[in-house]
Amino acid sequence: MNMARSVSILRRTFMSRLHGAMCPKSNAATQVLTRSYMRSFTTSAKCQDAKSNIGSSEENLTVNFINRNGETLKATAKEGESLLEVVIRHHLNIDGFGACEGTLACSTCHLIFDQKAYDKLSSVTDEEMDMLDLAFGLSDTSRLGCQICMTKAIDGITVRVPTEVSDVRRDQVEKQNKQ
Amino acid sequence: MPGPSTLTNLVEFFWRDGFSRIHELQQKHIHEYGRIFKSRFGFQFVVSIADRDMVAQVLRAEKDTPQRASMESWQEYRDLRGRSTGLISAEGKKWLTMRSILRQRILKPRDVAVYSGEINEVVADLIKRIQTLRSQEVDGETVTNVNDLYFKYSMEAVATILYECRLGCLNNDVPQQTLDYIAALELMFSMFKTTMYAGAIPKWLRQFIPKPWEEFCRSWDGLFRFSQIHVDNQLREIESQMEKGKEVKGGLLTSLLISKELSLEELYANMTEMLLAGVDTTSFTLSWATYLLAKNPQIQQTVYNQIVENLGKDVVPTAEDIPRVPLVRAVLKETLRLFPVLPGNGRVTQEDMVLGGYLIPKGTQLALCHYSTSYDKEYFSAAEDFQPSRWLRHGYLDRVENFGSIPFGYGIRSCIGRRVAELEIHLVLIQLLQKFEIRTSPKTQSVLPKTHGLLCPAGAINVRYTDRREGQ
Ligand code: HEM
Numbered sequence: 001m002n003m004a005r006s007v008s009i010l011r012r013t014f015m016s017r018l019h020g021a022m023c024p025k026s027n028a029a030t031q032v033l034t035r036s037y038m039r040s041f042t043t044s045a046k047c048q049d050a051k052s053n054i055g056s057s058e059e060n061l062t063v064n065f066i067n068r069n070g071e072t073l074k075a076t077a078k079e080g081e082s083l084l085e086v087v088i089r090h091h092l093n094i095d096g097f098g099a100c101e102g103t104l105a106c107s108t109c110h111l112i113f114d115q116k117a118y119d120k121l122s123s124v125t126d127e128e129m130d131m132l133d134l135a136f137g138l139s140d141t142s143r144l145g146c147q148i149c150m151t152k153a154i155d156g157i158t159v160r161v162p163t164e165v166s167d168v169r170r171d172q173v174e175k176q177n178k179q
Numbered sequence: 180m181p182g183p184s185t186l187t188n189l190v191e192f193f194w195r196d197g198f199s200r201i202h203e204l205q206q207k208h209i210h211e212y213g214r215i216f217k218s219r220f221g222f223q224f225v226v227s228i229a230d231r232d233m234v235a236q237v238l239r240a241e242k243d244t245p246q247r248a249s250m251e252s253w254q255e256y257r258d259l260r261g262r263s264t265g266l267i268s269a270e271g272k273k274w275l276t277m278r279s280i281l282r283q284r285i286l287k288p289r290d291v292a293v294y295s296g297e298i299n300e301v302v303a304d305l306i307k308r309i310q311t312l313r314s315q316e317v318d319g320e321t322v323t324n325v326n327d328l329y330f331k332y333s334m335e336a337v338a339t340i341l342y343e344c345r346l347g348c349l350n351n352d353v354p355q356q357t358l359d360y361i362a363a364l365e366l367m368f369s370m371f372k373t374t375m376y377a378g379a380i381p382k383w384l385r386q387f388i389p390k391p392w393e394e395f396c397r398s399w400d401g402l403f404r405f406s407q408i409h410v411d412n413q414l415r416e417i418e419s420q421m422e423k424g425k426e427v428k429g430g431l432l433t434s435l436l437i438s439k440e441l442s443l444e445e446l447y448a449n450m451t452e453m454l455l456a457g458v459d460t461t462s463f464t465l466s467w468a469t470y471l472l473a474k475n476p477q478i479q480q481t482v483y484n485q486i487v488e489n490l491g492k493d494v495v496p497t498a499e500d501i502p503r504v505p506l507v508r509a510v511l512k513e514t515l516r517l518f519p520v521l522p523g524n525g526r527v528t529q530e531d532m533v534l535g536g537y538l539i540p541k542g543t544q545l546a547l548c549h550y551s552t553s554y555d556k557e558y559f560s561a562a563e564d565f566q567p568s569r570w571l572r573h574g575y576l577d578r579v580e581n582f583g584s585i586p587f588g589y590g591i592r593s594c595i596g597r598r599v600a601e602l603e604i605h606l607v608l609i610q611l612l613q614k615f616e617i618r619t620s621p622k623t624q625s626v627l628p629k630t631h632g633l634l635c636p637a638g639a640i641n642v643r644y645t646d647r648r649e650g651q
């Protein structure tokens with residue numbers, strides 16, 4: 001059978017069927033269904049502690065990020081929101097931050113806390129710890145920003161984005177030849 | 180930059196069957212040429228790196244859309260058949276779009292934890308299967324070629340997540356569709372040398388040696404056919420539920436079908452590629468873990484004791500219990516250090532970079548030699564030994580991970596099935612140890628790894644599954 005053709009037929013039926021089914025007018029089931037999916041998957045960069053749903057939606061907390069160039073970026077935050085969400089929502093210009101969108105695959109959301117704030121943070125999971133070990137410029141008070149939720153207890157904290165230390169080898173180019 | 184000559188390489192690979200010893204050759208070349216060296220493979224120029232800091236540097240420098248290697252032949256098949264690419268074969272923006280959608284569903288530990296129940300059902304079937312198989316042996320305890328068993332477990336477990344259905348791999352009679360799929364998969368791997376390199380054979384040569392390309396297409400046809408059947412089944416199921424006005428609930432596939440963020444073709448392709456990536460990887464790892472535990476009875480006993488003390492003798496574990504048995508996580512990490520399923524990985528540099536003092540131009544194919552770094556004595560003491568305890572943390576500030584052993588990769592193009600694989604392996608290891616003591620038998624031979632696309636056991640792993648006695 002002509003593969004391409006049968007595929008395109010299937011695609012068309014799929015589209016029209018599902019479109020029909022998903023059309024808002026079709027029936028109430030659709031609505032329930034969409035909602036149940038919204039619940040079953042935590043959306044992009046959402047905090048691990050599902051507090052974000054119950055927390056207030058008011059932006060009455062603040063966080064200060066000290067960027068790599070030393071500049072301080074002040075941002076408002078909602079209770080229960082992750083620090084990665086704060087960075088994204090305010091479009092803070094932190095180079096390369098949060099590359100994997102909070103899926104614990106990259107450690108580019110690495111932040112350094114002061115000891116007092118660090119002690120108040122939620123406990124760290126094994127998965128976060130493993131990714132943290134691979135983070136650049138690790139310190140004793142490091143955490144991954146996508147795993148930290150804003151709470152009243154840490155309102156007004158200042159966190160530091162680790163500075164990129166130039167690679168020593170970069171300065172000692174011995175040979176420029178490739179082959 | 181130093182490195183073996185093209186001719187040496189050709190002889191090594193084709194004459195001496197270097198393909199199956201790629202992992203050893205890695206070590207040999209590093210010994211001879213250092214932790215960064217160049218080689219030429221046919222038309223392909225490759226820079227190999229076996230230094231954890233350089234590996235870290237490469238992966239940390241990654242931008243939006245890292246590239247593993249040229250996927251031309253995979254792309255060509257897909258164009259030919261009007262198919263889409265999936266995560267493994269896609270590049271650039273297309274890859275990033277699909278990855279963003281998929282990672283929000285199966286990469287976060289929390290999203291995967293909900294599958295504990297489904298996986299445990301498969302574990303129960305595996306245990307029954309072990310009991311059946313060993314009863315057929317004279318000693319009533321030995322199971323030969325455990326990889327066959329774990330292959331079925333891995334396939335069944337990943338299918339419950341990807342397709343939301345049971346395939347029946349662990350039944351006494353495996354359904355025909357599933358057998359057909361396994362045949363296609365075997366074809367894919369048995370033809371590995373030729374098929375995977377089918378793309379490396381210049382197109383004009385195909386008219387003289389058509390077989391590799393034909394086999395390549397035939398095995399892909401089989402793999403795609405299988406996912407399509409299961410995706411279509413689920414689609415029909417959803418429709419019938421909706422027609423009845425029922426609330427549709429489901430997992431990964433259902434949510435993808437409903438959200439329509441991916442087209443149907445993209446779904447087929449991703450399901451195909453995830454199944455391809457998710458079966459052998461997990462089963463080889465389980466086979467090695469079984470082998471290592473059988474060979475190291477004292478270590479096995481320590482792990483068992485921790486399970487009994489912290490969880491109980493016969494509590495069925497879920498994802499939430501895993502943090503209480505750090506030794507089980509450690510067994511997995513240590514198994515993957517000794518037998519990294521992907522002994523080497525690739526990256527194509529996206530911009531010029533300086534590595535180990537050499538200027539590497541944009542577009543260079545890098546080979547990251549994970550097998551070698553995993554055995555490097557500078558990164559792991561007693562590197563040849565199986566020591567899961569090296570991965571235990573004795574406090575929050577204990578740092579155990581390092582770029583010497585990153586079996587799932589690191590960063591935005593790392594393994595998307597990582598958390599799924601971990602859960603499948605953690606849950607099954609705990610329950611196997613609760614039920615059985617895994618022991619060597621007179622049939623247990625020494626088994627070495629060989630590279631066959633992935634790093635796999637070169638011979639059959641045969642062990643005894645002895646029932647745990649009271650008070651043990
Ligand atoms: C022990 C089991 C497994 C190991 C050791 C493993 C290892 C890996 C590695 C090393 C990569 C390459 C990462 C990189 O290039 O940085 C990879 C990619 C991938 N793996 Fe796994 N894997 C395993 C299980 C699975 C499972 C169960 C699935 C399916 C759910 C899966 C799906 C994939 C996919 C789709 C990719 C390509 C990702 C992309 O390019 O975006 N893997 N895996």
Ligand code: FES
Pocket residue numbers: 084097098099100101102103104105106107108109131144145146147
């Ligand atoms: S954003 Fe990647 S780990 Fe936090």
